[in-house]
Amino acid sequence: MSFFTERLDDLIKERGELPPVVRTLQLGTLDEWSEGRAFKRWTPSEDVLNTDGSMFGGYIAALADQMLAFAAMTIVPEGSAFRTINLTVQFFKIGGAHPLLIEARVTSASKALIAVEADFEREDGVLIARASAQQMVVPFSAS
Numbered sequence: 518m519s520f521f522t523e524r525l526d527d528l529i530k531e532r533g534e535l536p537p538v539v540r541t542l543q544l545g546t547l548d549e550w551s552e553g554r555a556f557k558r559w560t561p562s563e564d565v566l567n568t569d570g571s572m573f574g575g576y577i578a579a580l581a582d583q584m585l586a587f588a589a590m591t592i593v594p595e596g597s598a599f600r601t602i603n604l605t606v607q608f609f610k611i612g613g614a615h616p617l618l619i620e621a622r623v624t625s626a627s628k629a630l631i632a633v634e635a636d637f638e639r640e641d642g643v644l645i646a647r648a649s650a651q652q653m654v655v656p657f658s659a660s
Contacts, residue, residue: 520657521590525550542576544583553623555587560616572612577637580619581606581648585633588621589652592631599631599652606648615639629654 527533528546535546543564547557565576582604589599621635631652637645 519593519595521593522550525555525587525590539583542579544580547584547587550587550591552591553588555584555591555621557584557619558616559619561612561614563614566614570613572614574606574608577608577612577646578604578606578648580637581621581635581646582650584619584621584635585648585650586652588623588633588635589631592623592626593652593654594628596657597654598657599654601650602653603651604648605650606646608646610639610643610645612637612645617645624649 524533525547529549531546538544539546543562545557545559547555549556559580561572565573567573582601585604586599586601593599616639618638618640619635621633623631623633625632631654632649633652634647634649636647639645
């Protein structure tokens with residue numbers, strides 16, 4: 518168990534305070550994780566939709582950054598942290614006010630870099646978006 522995997526467990530059990538950005542953007546937390554994987558079912562509120570009922574793409578990017586970070590947290594070495602250095606989102610369908618199943622996974626890892634990707638699907642299996650990122654591994658700093 519590492520600092521980060523303990524944090525993931527706390528998030529699932531709804532223990533501890535959420536970062537301000539998570540509360541402000543209503544990102545929620547996660548439902549489950551395993552080594553190299555993070556998953557959540559997430560339902561958007563009307564607050565994050567455009568006037569036509571579609572979901573703002575930048576919001577999906579914020580969710581992607583969060584979920585990709587959760588996947589990286591499952592494997593980051595003890596004494597290290599990470600920072601997103603690249604984030605890409607491809608959109609395939611317009612998202613709306615329906616629940617999304619978001620699964621993020623580590624695709625490659627080295628001492629310096631963790632590559633991750635995530636799929637955003639509707640409950641009927643339709644792929645809405647796919648995101649990928651690279652996380653640079655850095656020394657952990659408590660400040």
